[in-house]
Amino acid sequence: MLRAGLSKHGKKAVSLHKTGPQVAQELLACIGCNECLLACPALDEAITIDVLNRETYSGPISTPVAHFARSCFQCGACVAPCPVGLSREAMMMWLKVRLLRSGWEKS
Amino acid sequence: MTELVAKNVDSADLVIIGNGIAGLTAAVEARRQAPDRRVVIITEQSHPTINTPALKQFAIGKLNREQLLAYPAGTEQAQFIHVINARAEEIHAQDRYITLKGGRGFGYSELLIATGSAPTGLPPTLPGRDFDGVLTLHRLYDYLDLRRRLGEVEEAVVIGGGAHAIETVMSLLYWGIRVHWLIRGDTFLPRMLDRPASEMVLDSIERAGAQVYTETEALGIVGRVGMVAGVVTNHQQLLPCQLVLVCTGTTAVTSLARHCDLKMKHKQGILVDEHLRTSVPHIYAAGDVAAIKDPQTGLYAPRAQWYAAVSQGRMAASLMTGSSPTEELGIPWHATRLGSLSMLTVGNVLQWQDTITTLTDSSRNSYRRMAVIDDQLVGYLSLGPSQPDSLAIKRIIEEGLSIRDIKKSLLKGTFDARSYFSRRRTYSAQRMVTTGKLPVADELEKRMQAIRNRAALPQAGRQEEQLYGTRALPGTDPLLKADFFERTTDEDLQLFADPFVTAPIDLERARGQRDNAAANANKLAERGLTSEGVRQVKTSHIIESTLVKAPQTPRTGRSPSGSLWSYSSPLPAVKVNSVETPGPPAGNGVSEIGQRGRKSQFKTPASSREKSKQRPPDVYPSSSLWAYSEKKRMKGH
Numbered sequence: 001m002l003r004a005g006l007s008k009h010g011k012k013a014v015s016l017h018k019t020g021p022q023v024a025q026e027l028l029a030c031i032g033c034n035e036c037l038l039a040c041p042a043l044d045e046a047i048t049i050d051v052l053n054r055e056t057y058s059g060p061i062s063t064p065v066a067h068f069a070r071s072c073f074q075c076g077a078c079v080a081p082c083p084v085g086l087s088r089e090a091m092m093m094w095l096k097v098r099l100l101r102s103g104w105e106k107s
Numbered sequence: 108m109t110e111l112v113a114k115n116v117d118s119a120d121l122v123i124i125g126n127g128i129a130g131l132t133a134a135v136e137a138r139r140q141a142p143d144r145r146v147v148i149i150t151e152q153s154h155p156t157i158n159t160p161a162l163k164q165f166a167i168g169k170l171n172r173e174q175l176l177a178y179p180a181g182t183e184q185a186q187f188i189h190v191i192n193a194r195a196e197e198i199h200a201q202d203r204y205i206t207l208k209g210g211r212g213f214g215y216s217e218l219l220i221a222t223g224s225a226p227t228g229l230p231p232t233l234p235g236r237d238f239d240g241v242l243t244l245h246r247l248y249d250y251l252d253l254r255r256r257l258g259e260v261e262e263a264v265v266i267g268g269g270a271h272a273i274e275t276v277m278s279l280l281y282w283g284i285r286v287h288w289l290i291r292g293d294t295f296l297p298r299m300l301d302r303p304a305s306e307m308v309l310d311s312i313e314r315a316g317a318q319v320y321t322e323t324e325a326l327g328i329v330g331r332v333g334m335v336a337g338v339v340t341n342h343q344q345l346l347p348c349q350l351v352l353v354c355t356g357t358t359a360v361t362s363l364a365r366h367c368d369l370k371m372k373h374k375q376g377i378l379v380d381e382h383l384r385t386s387v388p389h390i391y392a393a394g395d396v397a398a399i400k401d402p403q404t405g406l407y408a409p410r411a412q413w414y415a416a417v418s419q420g421r422m423a424a425s426l427m428t429g430s431s432p433t434e435e436l437g438i439p440w441h442a443t444r445l446g447s448l449s450m451l452t453v454g455n456v457l458q459w460q461d462t463i464t465t466l467t468d469s470s471r472n473s474y475r476r477m478a479v480i481d482d483q484l485v486g487y488l489s490l491g492p493s494q495p496d497s498l499a500i501k502r503i504i505e506e507g508l509s510i511r512d513i514k515k516s517l518l519k520g521t522f523d524a525r526s527y528f529s530r531r532r533t534y535s536a537q538r539m540v541t542t543g544k545l546p547v548a549d550e551l552e553k554r555m556q557a558i559r560n561r562a563a564l565p566q567a568g569r570q571e572e573q574l575y576g577t578r579a580l581p582g583t584d585p586l587l588k589a590d591f592f593e594r595t596t597d598e599d600l601q602l603f604a605d606p607f608v609t610a611p612i613d614l615e616r617a618r619g620q621r622d623n624a625a626a627n628a629n630k631l632a633e634r635g636l637t638s639e640g641v642r643q644v645k646t647s648h649i650i651e652s653t654l655v656k657a658p659q660t661p662r663t664g665r666s667p668s669g670s671l672w673s674y675s676s677p678l679p680a681v682k683v684n685s686v687e688t689p690g691p692p693a694g695n696g697v698s699e700i701g702q703r704g705r706k707s708q709f710k711t712p713a714s715s716r717e718k719s720k721q722r723p724p725d726v727y728p729s730s731s732l733w734a735y736s737e738k739k740r741m742k743g744h
Binding site: 049 | 414494
């Protein structure tokens with residue numbers, strides 16, 4: 001019997017998922033201080049936080065943001081620096097799912 | 108609607124005054140919900156909306172100006188939001204138009220006031236406040252000015268005891284500037300943090316290299332040929348500096364409420380109901396300018412935080428376009444970084460009576476304090492190197508979820524919100540399958556709903572005045588808080604134990620108390636309260652897990668270790684579960700935990716505390732000498 005939150009090896013599994021309303025709420029609470037992007041080891045594009053936030057939740061995804069979403073490997077380096085306690089990695093997960101659904105990966 | 112307005116006057120369906128984040132969010136959201144309305148923003152500000160909390164990162168050069176934009180450049184044009192650069196001066200609510208500077212009129216159907224706040228600054232009588240180099244940090248231009256000046260500054264004085272002051276101190280330290288930080292009170296953020304938390308913050312700032320002066324005020328600013336040369340404190344000390352940064356808080360810009368032909372209730376902000384309506388029809392207020400009721404306490408106060416402004420902007424947009432808002436304003440929530448520490452306060456942690464259980468924990472280099480009724484959380488304070496899942500905790504309080512299973516992890520700061528909420532979903536799904544019933548809203552949520560219904564305004568036609576007429580609106584000034592501790596009858600206590608039932612506050616009585624401050628202080632002392640109206644730690648209501656009781660020593664006048672005793676005496680090694688702290692001596696309401704006395708202006712950074720034991724007693728002929736000797740030591744350090 002697996003206990004919730006524990007994998008079969010007994011290690012604490014980290015859930016990357018947050019619900020849509022939660023992600024939307026966190027995006028609204030983002031103060032735009034850029035600390036998460038400064039900490040990111042995978043960021044290779046000139047992305048500003050306002051564009052990333054707008055495109056994470058809805059609307060078309062621009063090429064730099066799509067590239068960034070693909071290079072993000074969910075290391076979690078963005079979570080600790082956040083002064084407001086938001087989980088950027090859950091937002092990135094959301095962005096990735098949207099990217100997959102939009103069929104961007106195929107083209 | 109617009110037929111009320113004269114033909115020759117410009118008008119718009121939705122007029123928003125101010126292009127801060129509340130104003131622009133409202134405009135964008137209104138556009139989304141009502142694509143055919145005319146949306147106009149009237150603002151004095153000549154730059155687009157920026158992420159104001161990110162100005163601290165801008166101050167230390169981590170960001171450039173373009174990265175400050177809150178919305179991608181050109182959003183206003185793309186969304187057909189017309190921006191007028193002008194100052195709105197008067198509201199003619201009966202005829203539904205405002206006058207701009209120069210006498211031009213502008214009609215509205217619905218008006219949103221989002222004028223934000225202005226820095227309070229130094230008292231107007233303070234000598235030397237006009238010297239060059241005395242800055243308030245509030246707007247983008249202030250930070251541009253600061254960045255230009257940084258090159259020629261070696262020492263700076265920061266005045267003020269809030270989160271903004273700490274961020275300023277840290278920015279200056281980042282640039283290698285020696286910082287003197289003057290705090291008027293003896294603790295930091297006294298209304299949000301308790302004493303151990305305040306001590307922790309101040310210690311971390313001292314460790315970062317700043318000189319902290321508690322219970323110190325600037326009496327005057329000394330200049331040399333027009334430039335700042337130093338600050339004179341109330342301890343007859345001269346702190347030499349080239350820059351004085353004033354972070355004494357902000358005040359809501361309520362000038363429009365004063366210049367309105369109908370009475371718009373305002374005090375420390377424009378009073379609004381839970382749907383952001385002011386006391387004047389068709390006028391809303393959002394952002395720093397709006398004083399909102401705290402659903403837990405019933406007190407009105409502005410919530411000058413980013414997230415609050417964003418959610419208020421969205422709510423105002425929904426209401427102005429005629430749709431019903433999907434979110435609630437909820438309880439106060441503040442998450443920020445204080446130097447190396449992350450601070451989170453949700454709900455009310457300190458303001459409760461002792462009918463509420465308080466849990467504190469100070470393990471893992473951090474500090475947490477929880478206010479709990481039965482198994483429901485009503486307030487949470489966390490201070491530590493990392494931020495917990497702050498919005499999840501807000502949700503737990505607002506939904507009144509039981510914390511029976513997570514009490515320990517919340518207290519120890521190991522709470523995993525995601526697994527908790529995913530388990531909850533699983534449980535409710537299971538319950539739906541096994542019982543065949545839809546999940547019922549929690550009782551507390553229902554209770555909050557009841558409050559909201561009771562306070563809801565009568566339907567259109569009977570105006571907001573009715574609400575404000577029949578219910579006494581409690582004031583927003585902190586002195587009225589004393590009323591909390593004046594509830595003596597059992598009925599009152601019972602009422603108060605229920606956080607979401609607001610009792611009407613007797614304004615007259617509260618005012619009387621304020622006027623009669625001395626008598627009140629005595630009364631409070633008799634009840635075992637400190638003069639600030641903070642109830643003293645009482646037996647069995649505070650359960651501490653690791654905080655050990657500081658030994659009681661007689662407080663003698665200027666003994667050498669007077670301010671350091673709590674650190675130099677060996678602490679008892681026992682951890683206690685329930686601390687019995689005796690009440691303070693009558694008439695002297697001083698907490699015994701970490702007293703930061705007047706002498707603590709000479710408090711040394713933590714690492715050099717050992718050295719300071721051998722320090723000669725604080726009986727120097729001139730206290731100002733200390734500043735210099737201190738400085739030398741700091742250099743070597």
